Amino acid sequence: MIPLSATLSRVRPSPTMAVTALAAELRAAGRDVIGLGAGEPDFPTPENIRAAGIRAIEDGHTRYTAADGLIELKEAVCAKFHRENGLNYTPAQVTIGSGGKQVLYNALMATLNPGDEVVIPAPYWVSYPDMVRLAGAEPVIVPTRAEDGYRLDPGALDAAITPKTRWVILNSPSNPTGAGYDRAAMRALTDVLMQHPHVWVLTDDIYERLTYDGFEFCTPAQVEPGLIDRTLTMNGVSKAYAMTGWRIGYGAGPEPLIAAIRKLQSQSTSNPCTISQWAAIEALTGPQHFIAENNRTFARRRDLVLSALRDIDGIDCPTPQGAFYVFPSIAGLIGRKTAAGRSIDTDEAFATALLEEAGVAVVFGAAFGLSPCFRVSYATSDAALKEACARITDFCAALR
Template sequence: MAILSARLDQIKPSPTIAMTTRAAELKAEGRDIIALSAGEPDFDTPETIRDAAKAAIDAGHTRYTPVDGTASLKRAIAAKFARENGLDYAPSQITVGTGGKQILYNALMATLDQGDEVIIPAPYWVSYPDMVLLAGGTPVVVPCPADQGFRLTPEALEAAITPRTKWLILNSPSNPSGAGYDRRAMKALTDVLLRHPQVWVLADDIYEHLVFDDFEFCTPAQIEPRLKDRVLTMNGVSKSYAMTGWRIGYGGGPQELIKAMAMLQSQSTSNPCSISQYAAEAALTGPQDYIRDSRAVFQRRRDLVVAGLNACPGLDCPVPQGAFYVYPSIAGLIGTVSRSGRRIDSDENFADALLDEEGVAVVFGAAFGLSPHFRVSYATSDERLTEAVARIRRFCEGCNPV
């Protein structure tokens, strides 16, 4: 008798984690590897946040908390939504989980029945389709190519909606493309959603503060208040405050949904780490200088990487509005052969050959639902990025037509 559930056949391991793991294994073998596959800031958590966590330990805040967050953290989150997004949520409309991923997972598990559809613009974060499948839903992937700025158009959204549609997942700025929706683009989508009252919106705002140039962040419930009662606005402290390992995500939404998510969490992980909650509260209520300073560093790195990749034969790298990724096309290299004789007939082959021949780990575009591309995370030092771009250029220059 098989011990494993049949539902596991529907999902696959995270390709980003798989590539990061492979890069680490090669590095442990003595290879000089530059890993551009992981999506986390390379900075330390700000000192004021670390100090708050230490103080929480010394004060004995090491016990269970309410299932989906302490009252004080929920108040801090509600204040953040009001201050930065113009959204009014009561603490009873706030939920806190073990990272943003748990907020998304809880929402889908609490709402999806077999066959319910979830619209996912591609390129997408790798976990979205698998979470939908685990919850019994059907992912409806809508390609959003580079000539659309990697953004979902209102026409494409309208065409994808059916009577079975329950959610639209909208990530802005996006992982992996860095594309963001300005107010005009967001309003065009919310206008469509107003015509379809059965469709809820899962707004993944985790990269809210990592925006560049003159781009201004906005979120669906902010742009169209009439949608607020069917929007879950998800965020967290991982990317904005370099707190990936602290595992705190949060969401604001209708009380009925929040209550259902809390019930689900009560029978899975229960409360997030108590110390991390106090650290997250300090992040949201304390000095915000880190966000401004890190944003400037990431924008400099973005410009370095975009310029370097666009100088590589066969690559075309659009300029992203936010996050810390670029998503260049390798269309110009499809059908070539690398110096070692590897045929480049897909973005997965490109990424494998690049790692084997030049020691640069990136994530292939098929993992994100849109090929032929690859994702680079520029959350590493300027020195390493400069070297990585030089290796990628050398690899591309060595690819020749068959």
């Protein structure tokens, strides 16, 4: 057997992808499984964007581009940041990756060394800590509280920063909680960061356009322009434009950082899919009306799930401001047994039993760094959500 890298032992496979794969396997084996694990809109990619991809093929745009993306797409990204966020970048300050995940990974790999620290609020997207570990650095996890809406407390942020801190990762609206930072909450964090000039900010804004109830999105460098020279602002087309499989993310930041990312990407994947880049240009520059229409659907689904879960004894669930997840606490269910006799002593045990006994796939809270909870993605049909919630209700009612 070939010996594996010691670095690989520092990380685990993505739990969210594992849950989705397991649900698919069970369905293929004939099981009736409803998957609430995938963070993927169930809407089709809009027709004009699909047409742009087809047009790119027909026009012969099927060859390599610059390693970190088309200049035309970088210009569209610059226009987006200026128009929607009041941030001014040049194409030389923009990188295009094969999904937002690659942009984040490249930034961490290009800047971290052994002994460095990265502050990450929990719950967090499952990949943040493992990407930090792959880069040889250490994640510093700062728990948040449901009673604070799962938002990072400024005092806790300040206490977590040390001379070794290289980055702070912020994600608003959040995966897995849907928590968003309004301008006042973001200002409280940026005020702390301005006191620590050696700390850089990596902001994951992938759910920027998916917000509800009048919540107004803001990004750190927009709230505090003094941070722009040490902030990487990451975004992408996957979520708002239902383009998860097209794999286009982008980031903007100081030119030396972007050059380092470009250098790394030139020796790993090189350019993202050329056809997807042309489709992403259409996404950023074409009609945007469908986003509000989709958000109304997401908001209705969110409220459907919240109403059902809050009626279950032992479950507590804050209201998300954005994204398409809810992150309920099951503290009141720990210590019970299922109808089949399984002990619910952890949120992973809860999720496993829910899948095996009720046919509902969710992701356990420990995967996101905060227990005892689980994540539900409501980016699926109303019918599937209603049936899944009914199964969760019956499953919990049978606990003893």
